[in-house]
Amino acid sequence: MHPITFSGVRKKGLMRWLALPFTLFKSTRQATSILKSIQPDAVLVMGGYVSVPTAIASFLKGIPLIIHEQNSIPGLANKLCSIFAHKVCYAFAGSFKGKTNNKYIHTGNPINHSLHTSIKTTSSKIKHSGFHILILGGSLGAKTINITIPQALAKLQEKVTQPLLITHQCGRNHLHETKQCYQQTSLYAENVDIIEFSDSLPDLYQQADMIVARAGAMSVAEINSVGCPALFIPYPHAVNDHQYHNAKNLQNNPQYAHLYAIIRDQQLTIDNACEKLYQLYKAIQQHPLDHMETKHLSATKNIVCIIEQTIAKNS
Structure with missing residues (x-):
């Protein structure tokens, strides 16, 4: 150094x-x-x-x-x-x-070398009884995601027959607040795993059927590489609004545009988050993503x- x-x-x-x-x-x-x-x-x-x-x-x-x-x-x-x-x-x-x-x-x-040995396409992911949603707010967390997404997931559960299995990385010092947000919903507590931070992202990626995340360059590259549909909520104060454009880059690709959605942080509400998640859920059922980006x-x-x-x- x-x-x-x-x-x-x-x-x-x-x-x-x-x-x-x-x-x-x-x-x-x-x-x-x-x-x-x-x-x-x-x-x-x-x-x-x-x-x-x-x-x-x-x-x-x-x-x-x-x-x-x-x-x-x-x-x-x-x-x-x-x-x-x-x-x-x-x-x-x-x-x-x-x-x-x-x-x-x-x-x-x-990207992280450990992802190379853990990546699986959607069709070969670990089978489980429900639909697994992974929420990533980064190591420091994302308050708007932590507050809004639990209610949106509760509304989504009313629309789908599969039980939702949720892993929510809320960021350091946000554990108590995020737990309270989930406790105010109708979601079953045993189906929700809230963690501050994880060093085992490859394992979490492997189990996820859908991801909710910010759109930092590495997050977008990793999500694209593991072949997992995602709802991106870009960090609103990123220089040159680059997080939005990172996510938009994926959405503009006709190969898998229908399996990536974007909501601006300032436009994030319970209703529009639920609607985007439901659209992604239906798209996954009809046209699963059976390939991944190998460039990264x-x-x-x-x-x-x-x-x-x-x-x-x-x-």
């Missing part, structure tokens, strides 16, 4: 922007010194403001630079870094519109190959 002194500028006020040339100069000198010390054969940056001085330093030192963009909408840092990059990897089709030369490569997102599964290997090829070409 080699720290450098730098900070973001978006939504940080005029003074931060005015100071940018000086802070960028200082951080680039620090990054240059670090690169001189460790002598890397290549530099890989994954976005975020700290990538910018590192990318500039690698360019000044003539070190091959590879960047990776995980979201559908490239961030400001990666847009700047792409100017200096030898190769630009990106996760979702259309991220760098109009960029068609071989510098830009659609690799997918490198091979992303790590592909990115490593690109790094190796870039080093070889520039050595």
Whole structure:
């Protein structure tokens, strides 16, 4: 770990922007010194403001630079870094519109390696007596999801004959509040498992018939890869509204558009959540998703190959 002194500028006020040339100069000198010390054969940056001085330093030192963009909408840092990059990897089709030369490569997102051995298609998932819904609010939780979805699921249970089996990851410090929300519904307590956080997502994915989640880049990539239908509720304050566009990228694919739904966080209500979930439920019964996206599964290997090829070409 080699720290450098730098900070973001978006939504940080005029003074931060005015100071940018000086802070960028200082951080680039620090990054240059670090690169001189460790002598890397290549530099890989994954976005975020700290990538910018590192990318500039690698360019000044003539070190091959590879960047990776995980979201559908490239961030400001990666847009700047792409100017200096030898190769630009990106996760979702259309991220760098109009960029068609071989510098830009659609690799997918490198997902958790444990998913590779646990992924099953819908038709071969663990069989159970009910319809299993997995709710993921992230490690910190999502209050609107925790409050609204329990009531929506209770209404959904009135519409379907299968018992709903629910696993709800509510986020740290939200356990008591989320339990109270479920206790106010007509759902059977024994069918509801509420957890703060899980390190066993592959197992949870494997059992799920449907998922409710935010639309962070890695969540979308993992859900798409395990072949599970989902209702996405994008985080409303994401930069460039990238979570919405991550989810929209899946919904725009005609292969499985009917098995992905989106509700804006500010438009989330009990009624429209229930309706979207019911539409997904019916779609799953009629046209189950029997395949998965393999792009993300091979992303790590592909990115490593690109790094190796870039080093070889520039050595």
